[in-house]
Every structure is written in structure tokens, then in C-alpha cells.
Amino acid sequence: GNSVTQMEGPVTLSEEAFLTINCTYTATGYPSLFWYVQYPGEGLQLLLKATKADDKGSNKGFEATYRKETTSFHLEKGSVQVSDSAVYFCALSDQSSRSQGNLIFGKGTKLSVKP
Amino acid sequence: ETGVTQTPRHLVMGMTNKKSLKCEQHLGHNAMYWYKQSAKKPLELMFVYNFKEQTENNSVPSRFSPECPNSSHLFLHLHTLQPEDSALYLCASSQDFSGGSYNEQFFGPGTRLTVL
Numbered sequence: 076g077n078s079v080t081q082m083e084g085p086v087t088l089s090e091e092a093f094l095t096i097n098c099t100y101t102a103t104g105y106p107s108l109f110w111y112v113q114y115p116g117e118g119l120q121l122l123l124k125a126t127k128a129d130d131k132g133s134n135k136g137f138e139a140t141y142r143k144e145t146t147s148f149h150l151e152k153g154s155v156q157v158s159d160s161a162v163y164f165c166a167l168s169d170q171s172s173r174s175q176g177n178l179i180f181g182k183g184t185k186l187s188v189k190p
Numbered sequence: 191e192t193g194v195t196q197t198p199r200h201l202v203m204g205m206t207n208k209k210s211l212k213c214e215q216h217l218g219h220n221a222m223y224w225y226k227q228s229a230k231k232p233l234e235l236m237f238v239y240n241f242k243e244q245t246e247n248n249s250v251p252s253r254f255s256p257e258c259p260n261s262s263h264l265f266l267h268l269h270t271l272q273p274e275d276s277a278l279y280l281c282a283s284s285q286d287f288s289g290g291s292y293n294e295q296f297f298g299p300g301t302r303l304t305v306l
Contacts, residue, residue, distance in 0.1 A: 079232075111297075118194070118280055118297030119233075164233065177246070178295060180233040 077102045081165045081181035088155055088188050096150040096184045098139075098165035106167040108132075108141050108148040109178070113162045122150075122163070155188045162186070192216055194298035196281050202304045203271065211266040211301045213281030221287040222264040223295065224256060227278040239264060240287035271305045278302050 111119040123132030128143035169177035224236040238246035239258040255267040
């Protein structure tokens with residue numbers, strides 16, 4: 076079945092450090108891929124998305140490229156800020172005929188950025 | 191109010207209690223979702239309603255009973271819960287739940303449920 080695997084956290088970085096959170100997926104068909112972010116005490120918010128191979132999603136300095144050949148969608152940011160501290164979820168849209176519209180999430184990676 | 195709201199934000203209940211969680215979306219969407227978020231586990235989809243009709247029930251125990259009286263409101267009725275049901279329950283909505291396309295899901299802040 077479809078699944079998402081993302082790196083275990085927590086990830087602790089200093090301010091202005093480079094961030095990479097790895098995400099790989101298993102899917103049939105051509106899913107869309109997403110990164111969601113959950114700030115403390117809040118629900119999930121869509122951070123960025125890519126709907127086809129080689130697309131790059133970007134938002135708030137974060138980027139991720141849909142790599143079909145490696146089935147990956149790694150999240151990157153060149154210079155993190157304390158305000159980026161949150162839990163990040165990689166997800167894919169379930170393209171199976173019964174569940175189109177479902178999202179399948181990874182377990183989440185907690186990021187802590189220290190001043 | 192804008193977006194997706196959930197009440198209460200925190201709930202503590204005993205195993206014999208009956209309580210309900212409420213979700214309301216102000217986005218004009220037609221699909222609504224309940225998710226369970228437990229520590230160190232992936233987000234689990236529980237139920238999906240599309241145009242007030244239940245389209246997904248992911249083998250959720252009957253002690254959880256959803257209700258969708260209209261496209262803007264979604265309830266989760268709880269009774270005879272177990273301590274392992276303690277989790278953050280998230281509601282989400284999207285434009286609809288149509289086959290062959292993805293509609294971005296907008297999440298509420300969640301209800302933190304503790305079952306004693």
C-alpha cells in the first residue's frame with residue numbers, strides 16, 4: 076500500500092543553520108506530495124506541495140522537489156529561524172480508486188531551532 | 191470566525207462518560223474529516239464526510255460515532271472510551287472529496303482528549 080517515511084526526530088539546529096528533513100514514499104500511480112507544519116498548540120497547515128515529477132514546491136523559504144526516480148520529497152531551508160520550530164509532516168495523496176482525496180502522512184519530524 | 195474551529199480544546203473524561211467533540215468550518219467546503227493524532231504515530235484518518243454523506247470509516251471502533259448534520263458542522267460522539275483513546279483529535283475540511291483530484295485540507299487546532 077501507499078506509505079510515507081520521514082526521518083526520525085527530533086532535529087535540533089542553531090539559528091541560520093541549513094535544514095534538510097528527508098521524506099521518501101511508496102505509492103501506486105502519480106500522487107501529489109505535501110509538507111504540512113504544526114506549530115505548538117495548533118493544527119496542521121499546508122507548507123508547500125508538488126503535484127507532478129520534477130515540480131518544486133516553495134513557501135516561506137522552504138523548498139522541496141518531487142523526485143520520482145528516488146521517490147523522495149526532501150524538505151530544505153537555507154537558514155532556519157527560531158520561529159521555524161515546529162513538527163513537519165510529509166504526506167501524499169492516495170490515488171487508489173477507493174480513497175482518492177485521502178492524505179497519507181508520515182510520523183512527523185520535530186524541529187527545534189536554538190538562538 | 192474564520193477557517194476551521196474545534197471545541198472544546200481540552201477534554202478530560204472517565205471511561206463511562208459520554209461527550210461530544212464539535213468542529214465547524216467557515217470556508218464553504220463540502221468535505222470534512224476526523225483524524226486521530228497520537229504520540230509517535232502517523233496521523234490516522236478516522237472518518238470522511240463528503241456532502242454530508244460518510245465516505246470513509248477506517249475501521250474505527252463503535253465507541254466513536256460521527257455525525258455530520260450539514261456541510262459546515264461535524265461532530266464526534268464519544269462513549270465508553272479507553273485510556274488508549276487519549277490523543278489529539280483533529281478536524282479538517284476541503285472543497286470536496288472528489289475522485290481523481292486533490293483538494294487541500296485545512297485543519298482545526300484539535301481537541302486534546304484525556305481518558306482516565
